[in-house]
Amino acid sequence: MKKLIVLLSILVMAGCGLTDSIDTGGSSSRMPVEVVSVIDGDTIRIMYEGKETTVRYLLIDTPETNHPRLGEQPLGTEATQENRRLIESGEVSIEFDVGDRLDDYGRLLAYLYVDGESVQQQLLETGHARVAYVFPPNTRYLEEFKEAEQMAKEQEIGIWEYENYATDRGFDSDAVFENEKTDTGQDARECEIKGNINSKGAKIYHMPGSSSYEQTNPEEWFCSEQEAIDNGFRGSGQ
Secondary structure (H helix, E strand, O other): OHHHHHHHHHHHHHHHHHHHHOOOOOOOOEEEOEEEEEEEOOEEEEEEOOEEEEEEEOOEEOOOOOEOOOEOOOOHHHHHHHHHHHHOOOOEEEEOOOOOOEOOOOOEEEEEEEOOEEHHHHHHHOOOOEEOOOOOOOOOOHHHHHHHHHHHHHHOOHHHHOOOOEEOOEEOHHHHHHHOEOOOOOEHHHOOEEEEEOOOOOEEEEOOOOOOOOOOOOOEEEOOHHHHHHOOOEEOOO
């Protein structure tokens, strides 16, 4: 009898240990949420557990619209507009995966749905997003999302219209200027004033021939100083 009791105790303890090792952070169930605002192409604000919370979409990435270092990237506005159109078109719900629910910035990580249709998948299909930030075990719909992304790639729409714009590391604004031609067939780089946003968020333009011109990586190009000023940039020596 004592041996039986000891054996049962070991089995119970082993069972508890096994249960504790399983991450039960999420499930495939969905919960309706109230949307407060759309921030950009892959981020929104919702009411969650009684407070306003930011949600970052799982497994996708869209061009930035107001990044402190990158500024506004090409097609970032279009991605935000498409995200807003989808989010405002019906009833919104979220779904967690089995891994962490929060990222390093305290944002909820979730799949978004409008009237039961995946927002992430639609953004990928229309070329407004790329598959990114793949961190197991939050990979429930990775294969479906890759297929949606491939559809947009083959059609060369959205971010895939410009060769080398969407990369494994993010979006290379420089690639858009290298690919884009004006209506007269002239390279868009004929606008030679470089607009850069530094780590503090300051918008500075650099004229050809200035000391910092060659090493400056532009987020925007301008054809005149007035155009740069009108877009909120100041001269590098000011």
